[in-house]
Amino acid sequence: MHIKALFFDVFGTVVDWRGGIAREAERLLAPLGVQRDWLAFADAWRAEYQPAMEEVRAGCIPFSKLDDLHRRNLDRIRPRFGLSDLGEEVCDALNRAWHRLDLWPDGRDGLARLRERFLLAPVSNANIGLMARLSRHNGITWDAILGAEIAGDYKPKPRVYEAACAALDLEPGACMMVAAHSYDLAAAARCGLRTAHVARPQECGPPGGETQPAVPVDVAAADFVDLADKLAALAASR
Amino acid sequence: MHIKALFFDVFGTVVDWRGGIAREAERLLAPLGVQRDWLAFADAWRAEYQPAMEEVRAGCIPFSKLDDLHRRNLDRIRPRFGLSDLGEEVCDALNRAWHRLDLWPDGRDGLARLRERFLLAPVSNANIGLMARLSRHNGITWDAILGAEIAGDYKPKPRVYEAACAALDLEPGACMMVAAHSYDLAAAARCGLRTAHVARPQECGPPGGETQPAVPVDVAAADFVDLADKLAALAASR
Numbered sequence: 001m002h003i004k005a006l007f008f009d010v011f012g013t014v015v016d017w018r019g020g021i022a023r024e025a026e027r028l029l030a031p032l033g034v035q036r037d038w039l040a041f042a043d044a045w046r047a048e049y050q051p052a053m054e055e056v057r058a059g060c061i062p063f064s065k066l067d068d069l070h071r072r073n074l075d076r077i078r079p080r081f082g083l084s085d086l087g088e089e090v091c092d093a094l095n096r097a098w099h100r101l102d103l104w105p106d107g108r109d110g111l112a113r114l115r116e117r118f119l120l121a122p123v124s125n126a127n128i129g130l131m132a133r134l135s136r137h138n139g140i141t142w143d144a145i146l147g148a149e150i151a152g153d154y155k156p157k158p159r160v161y162e163a164a165c166a167a168l169d170l171e172p173g174a175c176m177m178v179a180a181h182s183y184d185l186a187a188a189a190r191c192g193l194r195t196a197h198v199a200r201p202q203e204c205g206p207p208g209g210e211t212q213p214a215v216p217v218d219v220a221a222a223d224f225v226d227l228a229d230k231l232a233a234l235a236a237s238r
Numbered sequence: 239m240h241i242k243a244l245f246f247d248v249f250g251t252v253v254d255w256r257g258g259i260a261r262e263a264e265r266l267l268a269p270l271g272v273q274r275d276w277l278a279f280a281d282a283w284r285a286e287y288q289p290a291m292e293e294v295r296a297g298c299i300p301f302s303k304l305d306d307l308h309r310r311n312l313d314r315i316r317p318r319f320g321l322s323d324l325g326e327e328v329c330d331a332l333n334r335a336w337h338r339l340d341l342w343p344d345g346r347d348g349l350a351r352l353r354e355r356f357l358l359a360p361v362s363n364a365n366i367g368l369m370a371r372l373s374r375h376n377g378i379t380w381d382a383i384l385g386a387e388i389a390g391d392y393k394p395k396p397r398v399y400e401a402a403c404a405a406l407d408l409e410p411g412a413c414m415m416v417a418a419h420s421y422d423l424a425a426a427a428r429c430g431l432r433t434a435h436v437a438r439p440q441e442c443g444p445p446g447g448e449t450q451p452a453v454p455v456d457v458a459a460a461d462f463v464d465l466a467d468k469l470a471a472l473a474a475s476r
Contacts, residue, residue: 020295068405119370129407132357132381143370144383149405167387169367
C-alpha cells in the first residue's frame with residue numbers, strides 16, 4: 001500500500017454527533033424553560049438524515065447543502081417533541097449545533113499523528129461551511145475540505161469518493177477512506193479506495209455503533225491513535 | 239465592517255512565484271547540465287498564465303485545472319529556452335515547482351495573526367491539489383480551500399468570488415478579498431466583497447509588483463502583519 005491521503009467520514013467517526021446535539025439542544029433550550037430527553041431528540045434528528053439525503057441521491061430534489069437538510073429535518077421532528085412554537089432564530093441557532101460537535105477523545109492526537117504521514121481531508125456529507133466551522137471548533141487542521149459539496153451528491157454515491165481522489169490528483173488506490181460505518185467503506189472500496197474501519201461503540205447510544213467492520217477492510221482500528229500505529233507498522237514492514 | 243472571512247489570492251500575494259519557479263527550475267535542471275536565465279524562464283512561463291485561463295473564461299475550452307494549464311504552458315515555452323528535449327518525467331516534476339513556492343517573509347506570522355480573528359481561505363486560480371501541497375510545503379493552515387476549482391471558472395469571473403462566499407454561507411459584505419493585484423480586487427468589489435490590497439513590490443522583478451492599489455479599496459497594507467494591525471484597529475474603532 002502506497003497511501004498518500006486519508007479521507008475521513010466525520011459524523012460518528014471524527015465527532016460525537018449524539019452527545020453534541022443533546023448537549024447543544026439543552027444549552028440553547030433549557031434557558032427557555034424547555035426540558036426534554038435530549039438524547040432521544042438527537043436520535044430523532046439523526047434518523048431523518050439518510051432519508052433526506054436519499055431524496056438528493058435519487059434525483060428527487062436538487063443537491064442541497066447538509067445545513068439546509070438538517071434545518072428541514074429539524075422542522076419535521078419539532079412537533080413530535082412539542083417544539084412547534086420555537087422561533088426561526090432559535091431554530092437556526094439550534095441547527096448550528098452541528099457546527100459545534102466535539103471530537104472523540106483520541107481525535108486530536110490521532111489526527112495530528114496521521115497528518116505527519118498523509119494528506120488528510122474530510123470526505124463527509126457535510127457542506128464546506130459546516131465542516132470549516134466544526135473543524136475550527138475542534139482545532140482540527142485538514143489539507144482540504146472535500147466530500148459531498150464538491151461532488152454535488154451524497155455518499156455512498158461513487159461520485160463523492162471519485163471527486164475526492166480527483167481533487168487531490170490521486171489514484172483511488174493511493175487514498176484510504178476512514179470510517180466507523182461499513183456501508184461507507186464498502187462503497188469506497190467499490191471505487192478502488194483502500195479502507196480503514198474505526199470502532200466507535202459509543203456512537204449511537206444503545207445498541208451502540210459498530211465495534212468491528214461488517215465488510216472486508218484493509219485495516220481495522222480501535223481509534224485514530226491505533227490507526228496511526230497500524231499504518232506506521234504497515235509502512236515499516238514494506 | 240463585520241468581516242468574518244478573508245479570501246486570499248495566492249500567486250504573488252501569499253507566495254513568491256517568480257523566485258520559487260526560478261529556484262526549482264535550477265534545482266531540477268542544473269544537475270542535468272542545463273543552465274539558463276531562470277528568472278526569465280519564470281517570467282515566460284507566467285506570461286502564458288492569463289491567456290491560458292482566458293480560453294476557459296471565454297468558453298473556448300472546458301474548465302481545466304491550473305496544473306494542467308501550467309503543464310501545457312510549459313510545453314509552449316520550452317522551445318524558446320532550448321528545452322524541447324526534456325523527458326515527460328522531468329517536465330512533470332518541473333510542473334510541480336508550482337507546489338513548492340515559498341511564502342513571502344511576513345506570510346507565516348501574518349496569516350497566523352489573521353486566523354485568530356477570521357476564517358481564512360485561498361480564493362486563487364490554483365486547483366485544490368496544487369493548493370493543498372503548496373500549503374503543506376509552507377505550513378499554512380486554511381479553514382477551507384476555495385477558488386477556481388469549486389467554481390469551475392477562473393478569476394476575475396464573478397462566479398469565483400460568489401462561489402467562495404456561498405461555500406462559507408456568508409454574504410459578500412462579510413468577506414474580504416486580499417490581493418496584491420488591483421484587477422482582482424476590482425472584480426471582488428463588483429461582487430460586493432470588501433477588499434484589501436497588499437503591496438508586493440518584489441513580485442515581478444523589474445518593474446516590480448504593485449506598490450499601491452490602482453482602484454479604491456477598504457484597506458491598503460504593506461504586508462500581512464500590517465493588514466492584521468489595520469483590521470484590528472478597525473475592529474477596535476467600531
